[in-house]
Amino acid sequence: MLAVVGGTGLYGLEDFELITRHEGDTPFGRPSGPVLHGRFGGRELLFLARHGDGHRLLPHEVNYRANVFALKAAGATHLLGFSAVGSLVEPVAPGQLAVPGQYIDWTRGGRERSFFGGGVAAHVSTARPVSAAMVDWIAAGAARLGLPLHRDLTYACVEGPRLGTRAESFMLRQLGGQLVGMSNVPEVFLAREAQMGYATVGLVTDYDCWMDDPAHHVSVAEVFARYGATLAQARQLLHTLLSLPQPEIEPESRQALASALITPPDRLDAAQRAWLAVLQA
Template sequence: MLGVIGGSGLYDLKGLNIINEHEVKTPFGAPSAPILEGEFSDQKILFLSRHGKGHQFLPHEVNYRANIFALKKLGATKVFGVSAAGSLREEIKPGDLAMPSQYFDHTRGQRDYTFFGNGIAGHVSTAHPVCPALSGDIESAAKRLKLDIHTGKSYGCVEGPRLGTQSESFFLRDQAKCDLVGMTNVPEVFLAREAQMAYSTVCLVTDYDCWMEDPSQHVSVEKFFEVYGGALNKAQDLLAELLKSPLTETPDSIRNSLAASILTPDEAISEEQMHWLNVLRG
């Protein structure tokens, strides 16, 4: 089943026929909002608002672990993320859609980055953090809609909530070789891999961050809202088209990513920890 995580401005999903609303308790606290179970394009999906109802949580305040764990516990095996991003490349224009395949973590350690620790040692490979099968399905859906989407891009994740300096923008663009900048995909993408879930995000490009010399092109909340609505409609159309065809099976390297990643033997893991670990392994 597909889990959809909506970013800024996407607090519910237009066209979602809601079947159930789940208040999920997790060992990692509460998710950002109740998870909606429903039908969209005749397919059952789960929907979660990343920032909560009415945008309650700043990026570093989002309980990413609870969000991913709750979706997995309810049966999601794939995650389609939607998030706003700034462009660090002139050819990626405001209003465009883009899909990262790589991530550069430029956050500051305020977030809970892993399910592991406190007695469980695990090291999951994230050399290729995005699911190629799910990304390929999304790209195919975009082609059927004749919708342009930039693929294979690198996303630099910053801490926020402030908007970045021009020096930081140049660093991400020129030294880290990032194409996009945002505040929310880390650690979400890495937690999905620890939960053995396929993950891919569609970024809605709202601005040119602040690397351009022309200050009228720099990111602002006002500019964000000018562009975001149109890009959001494209993303919802893309999701509807994606669900019209069966999704490609997730590669074994993702579905079994924990098989050789946990160093702590099962007999050394407490019963309580084994309970949630088995959810991730499921």
Template sequence: MLGIIGGTGIYAIDGLSVIREHLVDTPFGAPSAPAVQGRFGAMEVMFLPRHGPHHELLPHEVNYRANIYALKSLGVRQIIGLSAVGSLRQQIAPGEFIIPTQYVDWVRGHRDKTFFGEGLVAHVSSAEPTCARLASTLEAAASEMRLPVHSGVVYGCVDGPRLGTRAESHFLRGAMACDVVGMTNVPEVFLAREAQICYCTLGIVTDYDCWLEDPAQHATVAAVIARYGESVGRARQLLTRILSTGLSDHDACSCRHALRDAVLTPEGAVPTEKRALFQLLRA
């Protein structure tokens, strides 16, 4: 099943015939909101708003582990995460879309970034954190719709909630070689890999962050929201196209076998309280 995690401005899916809502009780607490199970034509989908139904959660307040756990427990095996991002490259303009293939974790505050620990040890490869098949599907759909999309992008994740300084912006685009900056895809992308879920971000470019000399181009909430409406509409159209055409079976994808050589704790030594989690992640 496909899961969609809605970012800023996307709190529901147009045209989704709702079947039921699921408020999942997870070992990590409550998810951002009940997951909405619905049908779009012949395709079944699960939707979860990352920031809550009314955007009440800051990036560091999102319970990322609970969100991914809940979606996995409900049968989700592929996730498209929608996010607002700031551009660190002149050629990636506001209003366009990006599909990251790499992530830089520049989150320095406390966020729970793994399902493992406390007697269950694993080291999952994140060399290629984005699902290549899902990224190709998104890119092809955007190209068919003649939407401006940039693939192969490096996403730098920062704490927020404040917008960055010019020095930080130049550091991310220079020393860190990031193409865009955002606040929410870490640890989401890495938790999805630990849960053996195919994951891909569709980023909506809202601004040029603040690295340009012209102060009028610097990111502000007012500018972001003003530019965002039209782009969100096109993102919804892109999702509608994908849901209408469907997705191929990704069970053979390497994402779905990420734990094969990653777990060091012998199965018989897994603590009793961790066995249900271990079984869910391996499913």
């Protein structure tokens, strides 16, 4: 089942027909809000607002483990995120859509970034963290709408919540970053640990602050001024995607734990076996 994680500005889906609300804690704490199971665009899906109702949570405050676990427990096999992003390269212009294929983790270590630890050891490959099949699916939907879409970009994730310095913007460009954001890490890596296919549609709002002209430097006011029109495109894209066949997820995602677990099953307690069974499903 497809799970949609709504980012800034996407806190719900219009005309969403609710079937069930999944609420409460997970073994990793409380998610950002309830997981909504319903029908949208003629298809059943799950929806979760990453930052909570009313955007209560800053990126570093989001309980990404609880969010991803709650979606997996509710039946998710595909996770499609929507996120505001800044552009670190001139061809990717504000107002356009961009899909990352790679990630640079430049967060500062304060986020819980793995389900594993505390007596359960695993090392999951993230060489290709994004589902290529899902990216192709997104590109097909954008082409059907005639929307320009940049794909296979590198997203540099920073801690936030402050907006970056020019020195940081130049550094991320030198590292190979083409997009910058605050919310896709560790979400992308947790989705792999949960054996889900993952892709994000980035809504490009600004050029961060690497350009010489200060008029192009990011500000919250500028982000929201541009965001509405781009968000409308993203909603159109989601409707179109739901009319296309759902892609088959690659084995490297759906079987990510097959050779990653190190701790023998007989060394796990009942609680550990229970949450691990959800990830392995």
